[in-house]
Amino acid sequence: MIRRTSIVVSIILSFVCEVGLSQGYSRFASLITPSILKQHLSVLASDSLEGRETAEPGMQKAVAYVEKELKSFGLKPLFGNSFRQEVPFIKWSHSSFSVSLDEKQYVSGKDFYMLPPTKNTAVFISSRSFWVCAIDTFSAQLKIPVNSVVILLTSHVKKISNDSLNNFINSATQALIDMKPLAIMVERDFSGEREKRQIRRMESGMLSVVKSQQETAPAIVYIAPNIYIDLKKRGKRNKKSTNSNIHIKENLKVQINGYRTTCYNVAGILPGTEEIGEYLVVTAHLDHLGRRDSLIYYGADDDGSGCAAILNMAGAFAEAKRQGEALKRSVIFMLFTGEEKGLLGSTFYTENPPVPMEKTIANLNIDMIGRVDTVSRSSNRYVYLIGSDKMSTDLHQVSEKTNTDCCNIALDYTYNDSAHPMRLYYRSDHYSFVKKGVPAIFYFTGLHDDYHKPTDTVDKIDFEKTADITQLIFSTAWELANRTDRIRVDKP
Numbered sequence: 001m002i003r004r005t006s007i008v009v010s011i012i013l014s015f016v017c018e019v020g021l022s023q024g025y026s027r028f029a030s031l032i033t034p035s036i037l038k039q040h041l042s043v044l045a046s047d048s049l050e051g052r053e054t055a056e057p058g059m060q061k062a063v064a065y066v067e068k069e070l071k072s073f074g075l076k077p078l079f080g081n082s083f084r085q086e087v088p089f090i091k092w093s094h095s096s097f098s099v100s101l102d103e104k105q106y107v108s109g110k111d112f113y114m115l116p117p118t119k120n121t122a123v124f125i126s127s128r129s130f131w132v133c134a135i136d137t138f139s140a141q142l143k144i145p146v147n148s149v150v151i152l153l154t155s156h157v158k159k160i161s162n163d164s165l166n167n168f169i170n171s172a173t174q175a176l177i178d179m180k181p182l183a184i185m186v187e188r189d190f191s192g193e194r195e196k197r198q199i200r201r202m203e204s205g206m207l208s209v210v211k212s213q214q215e216t217a218p219a220i221v222y223i224a225p226n227i228y229i230d231l232k233k234r235g236k237r238n239k240k241s242t243n244s245n246i247h248i249k250e251n252l253k254v255q256i257n258g259y260r261t262t263c264y265n266v267a268g269i270l271p272g273t274e275e276i277g278e279y280l281v282v283t284a285h286l287d288h289l290g291r292r293d294s295l296i297y298y299g300a301d302d303d304g305s306g307c308a309a310i311l312n313m314a315g316a317f318a319e320a321k322r323q324g325e326a327l328k329r330s331v332i333f334m335l336f337t338g339e340e341k342g343l344l345g346s347t348f349y350t351e352n353p354p355v356p357m358e359k360t361i362a363n364l365n366i367d368m369i370g371r372v373d374t375v376s377r378s379s380n381r382y383v384y385l386i387g388s389d390k391m392s393t394d395l396h397q398v399s400e401k402t403n404t405d406c407c408n409i410a411l412d413y414t415y416n417d418s419a420h421p422m423r424l425y426y427r428s429d430h431y432s433f434v435k436k437g438v439p440a441i442f443y444f445t446g447l448h449d450d451y452h453k454p455t456d457t458v459d460k461i462d463f464e465k466t467a468d469i470t471q472l473i474f475s476t477a478w479e480l481a482n483r484t485d486r487i488r489v490d491k492p
Helices: 002-029 034-044 057-073 162-178 193-204 225-234 300-322 344-351 393-406 430-434 463-482
Strands: 084-092 097-101 112-114 123-134 149-153 183-187 206-209 219-223 235-237 244-256 259-270 279-285 290-292 295-297 330-336 360-366 382-386 410-412 440-444
Touching (some): 084 344, 183 225, 225 235, 259 300, 279 300, 279 463, 300 360, 393 410
Parallel strands (some): 183 219, 279 330
Antiparallel strands (some): 084 259, 112 219, 259 330, 382 440
């Protein structure tokens, strides 16, 4: 009899707790509304913020707006006494680089381009001797002289996919870096889409993060075939070996100069009530493409929609705490800089975290949830989920069950395959957490015709849809923060 009574009481208490939790997050999820999302996005994607390009004045205004909102919700600063984490950058553009052969000056973006170097200061390379390697015969066992300039030949390689060629180049480049040459010059056909994309990125300016210590990595220069032809014409090559030296009469000179600038990640924390010292991080990226000539790239969907979602969620969580619905675990609301420049802000955060990465239970990352893509569906109430099952079975199950309990949005896993051609698993800020062993979900509603164009504007956002997805993320975060047990990382 006693045992039966205790079981009944236990069942009743369990039921009450579950109902209370469900009612809790549903009540506060209703604070996420289309009108509040539109209010935030109308500021973030306004003319005055000029497209929020990293380290430009419009982005600094966006940081100030987010900081003001997080303070108004009553969140605590994450970085000591500050809501801002300073990220030191070096900015590079076509004018930062020059390549010349004696009196002949080559044109950046036409004859060559470079990726931002990892060195912190100006670099000047001058050499008369080059070590030539054909990419298809390259071996990491080659004996390349230290402080040489290495040319990787690729134009002779036929009947191979671009992806395979890029993999060859990446592997060879990584091996060469360990051999400490002065520079690596990769011969490429500039008509390819990859090269066109990199050149366009350089036109808008690229950034690299200043390292705490001086780097010794070589400069990497992508050269059109005409530069290698000029080197051959002016020099002598040992024809007995595919991999050999070219000696030329004139100096080939490579000059690299960037300038230092600063931008910020911005974040607030809602402290948990239990002394377990665990954290859930909910993220979006604040930056976009800025202004190009007279055109503003507003970035309303990319990723203004994610930023508006973060701010509305932060306000809803803070209101729940004010009404006595405190969370067990701490929740961090974070907006990153430099995502469009190569996940720079999130990488900097995970390399310099204010809270231990091993105590970070999961990352929920939001990047473009405001539009509908071109896939034919019976309903627009869908969201792509990427990464939920990659590292943690628990995370995937929590995500699925929460959606069933609260929202019934169609969860689409089309892009979840790591081998998908678009490789979205690797292309947003969640991946910086994944690399540190933190399981993550990336929420996304697909590409559209206005992606990375000035026409990505507020008037095209579906705020009802955005609110539905934001409520799903809010409810998932609530469940993760209140679970008795931390979700397990049970996959490599």
